[in-house]
Amino acid sequence: MTEKKEEIDRATKEKLKPKQFVKNPINGTKFTLLISSAKGGVGKSTVAVNLAFALQNLGLKIGILDADVYGPSLPKLIGLNEKPKSEDGKALIPLEKYKAQCMSMGFLVEEQTPMIWRGPMVISALKTMTQKVLWKDLDIIVIDMPPGTGDTQLTFAQEVKVDGAIIVSTPQDLALLDVKRGIQMFDKTGVKTLGLIDNMSFFKGDDGKEYKIFGEGGVEKTAKEFSKNFLGKIPLNQDLRNSADKGEPLTHSDPEHEVSKIFKDIAEKVKQSFR
DSSP: OHHHHHHHHHHHHHHHSOOOOOOBOOTTEEEEEEEEOSSTTSOHHHHHHHHHHHHHHTTOOEEEEEOOSSSOOHHHHTTOOOOOBOSSSSSBBOEEETTEEEEEGGGTSOTTOOOOOOHHHHHHHHHHHHHSBOOOSEEEEEEEOOSSSSHHHHHHHHHBOOSEEEEEEOSOHHHHHHHHHHHHHHHHTTOOEEEEEEETOOEEOTTSOEEOTTOSSHHHHHHHHTTOOEEEEEOOOHHHHHHHHHTOOHHHHOTTSHHHHHHHHHHHHHHHHTO
């Protein structure tokens, strides 16, 4: 009876042990960078794409993976709406635009098709885009993550080898509450947070003054609170918005623009962190 009890105790302890995850690298790239936001609507996708091309301007060969399955925006942001091809029926060949290799769920479904998927289907799609896409000779792949800190984000952080993550937020108090959850999620899953970006930080009026309509200093304060790097402030800017609507990222179409220079500064910090 004692032996049986000991056997049950061992089995129970085995079940209660934390699960060990194998983090699979994305083949074809040297570094993997996540762009995350714990809350939707903070401009994460625009930041991800413009940061990717700012890294390209520094001489890096880039890939962009739009992992925001429910709201893919890469096709619009880079003006690309083709279907990826497969030579063997198993692996997809990424599309190319502006010398960047690109993949998005938006390339695989019609533009107006809603993604009414449960969690396991989303996770399966993400695994396909990370493990069954023929990325080739990239220096860095920039991954635009879905917003939030749910199962999809957690599974990605646990099962994909990631070299660093950047969290994008507005300075609004409501958004910052979720940022703190995002930082803790990455810390617990062993993903290094390279830093925080304050997006829509301010806009410049015709009078030349800066107006902080979402508040001021909250993102930088949160970075200090959690001992993370503060990477920079990106303003609300009409040229940035217009370039996104045209499918011509500002950092690609006008690298000397004042906003492109801000992205360049952030890109240099990212590049240094991967050395």
